[in-house]
Amino acid sequence: MSSIQLPIIRPSQPPWNKNRLIGQKRPLLPRQVWAIRARLELAGNPRNLVLFNLAIDSKLRGCDLVRLKVVDLVVAGAVRDRVSIVQSKTGRPVQFEVSENTRRSIFEWVRSPDMLGREFLFPSRFHSSSHISTRQYARLVRSWVSVIGLDPCGYGTHSLRRTKAALIYRKTGNLRAVQLLLGHTKVDSTVRYLGVELDDALSISEKIDI
Numbered sequence: 001m002s003s004i005q006l007p008i009i010r011p012s013q014p015p016w017n018k019n020r021l022i023g024q025k026r027p028l029l030p031r032q033v034w035a036i037r038a039r040l041e042l043a044g045n046p047r048n049l050v051l052f053n054l055a056i057d058s059k060l061r062g063c064d065l066v067r068l069k070v071v072d073l074v075v076a077g078a079v080r081d082r083v084s085i086v087q088s089k090t091g092r093p094v095q096f097e098v099s100e101n102t103r104r105s106i107f108e109w110v111r112s113p114d115m116l117g118r119e120f121l122f123p124s125r126f127h128s129s130s131h132i133s134t135r136q137y138a139r140l141v142r143s144w145v146s147v148i149g150l151d152p153c154g155y156g157t158h159s160l161r162r163t164k165a166a167l168i169y170r171k172t173g174n175l176r177a178v179q180l181l182l183g184h185t186k187v188d189s190t191v192r193y194l195g196v197e198l199d200d201a202l203s204i205s206e207k208i209d210i
Contacts, residue, residue, distance in 0.1 A: 024195060025155050027162040028056075028145075035148045046109040048140060051122055053102040055160035059181055060096070062134040062157040063088050068121045074110055079103040087183050094183030166194055 028036075033056060040049040055065055064087055073080055081103065084095045098106070109115060115123070120131035134157070141160065142152040165178050179190040 024193075025157075025159040025162070027159055027166040028155070030167070032145075032148060032150065033163065036144045039144070039147055046105065046112060047114070047122060050102070050105045050109045051137070051140065052144065052160070053105050054098070054121075055157070056163055057099050057102050058083070058096040059161050059165050060085075060094075061087070061089060061161060062137050066122055066132050066134055066137050069119055070110055070115070070121055073098065073106055073121065079106045090183065090185060092183060092185065094181075096181065162194065169194055 036052060037049070040052055051065070054060075054068070058065060060068075064085060067088070068085070072085060073083055079098065081098050082095060083098060084093050086093050106121075110121075122132045124130060124132050124136075138157050141155065141157050145155040145159070146152050161182075165182055168181070169175065169178050175187055175190055178194065179187050182190060182193065184190045184193070
């Protein structure tokens, strides 16, 4: 008598994105930027304050932000108001402005005892690495948004990269300017990155009252 082989039923793995918010991370609003900055200033952590300020000003990807060197921003004892670096992802140069508030925080940070003889602007506390990792940076961002009451699932390092770019676009509508500031090779990439088509469509729709 032949036996019937039944298929083996294995317990299914839960999907990786269950209970997670996926898609583009939201940019911060100006009031949220101010709230995080105020918390960092009160906490007395100059490295994290500089990291946050530069993330907003530079609009750099995390991999480029954590690799910034002191010489990239400080020349002859003064902090540059404009900086140019080569992006690691594209190999193309990108420029960014450094606001007065950010320059002040950088100046105080590089003169601190913790930065004596340091090459990188954000040195790691671990001997195996010369600068903080992108994973460490991501963890810091999650803690910053959490402390002001935001859901960390909806925000990430790209939130900081997008914050000033999104504000510039909303105020000027100049996609070309935002493209240059983000270091995108094509304006289509900027459109997708900012989600401007959807934002514009919703803004138009909100103005139509039937």
